[in-house]
Amino acid sequence: MFENTKAFSGFSVDDIEAARRFYGETLGLRVSEANGMLTLHIAGDRDTLVYPKKDHVPATYTILNFPVEDIDATVDGLTERGVRFEKYPNVDAKGIFREMGPAIAWFTDPAGNILSVLQV
Structure with a gap:
């Protein structure tokens, strides 16, 4: 039934503007906005929807994993950006x-x- 459907994932936040700055500026993802929601354009055609939710509760599990070649350099770089x-x-x-x-942070x-x- 859905074998040819391009499914996508999504998650909620309590502040779309803060999410846009974080994902776009801090993490360096390409981000677009439409209808009050964000789309994170992740490599490999894996767009992810970010939507506002007034009663947002943070996920207690990992919602996105970013594979990197050098975890130490990535952690250092993100730390310099305030992460x-x-x-x-x-x-x-x-x-x-x-x-x-794999090493993970x-x-x-x-x-x-x-x-x-x-690290991959």
């Missing part, structure tokens, strides 16, 4: 978890949603 990495158990001083699986958007960078 703060979560200090979960077993992460190093930069906030990178390296114990199993988590951070939040202005609405409190959890994002990650992970």
Whole structure:
């Protein structure tokens, strides 16, 4: 039934303008706005919808994962742009978890949603 449908994901925020600045300026994604909502234009034709929600509650799970080749350089670069990495158990001083699986570091958007960078 949906094998040829281009499905997409979406998530809510409490402030569209703050989300536009964060995703567009801080993270450097191409962002467009229409009908009071944002579209994050992610490489590989994987657009993601960001919509306002007055009673927004931040996701308690990772909503977007950004694969990177050099996690240390990426974490350093994002830190310079004001991104703060979560200090979960077993992460190093930069906030990178390296114990199993790919190295990964988590951070939040202005609405409190959890994002990650992970080394590929």
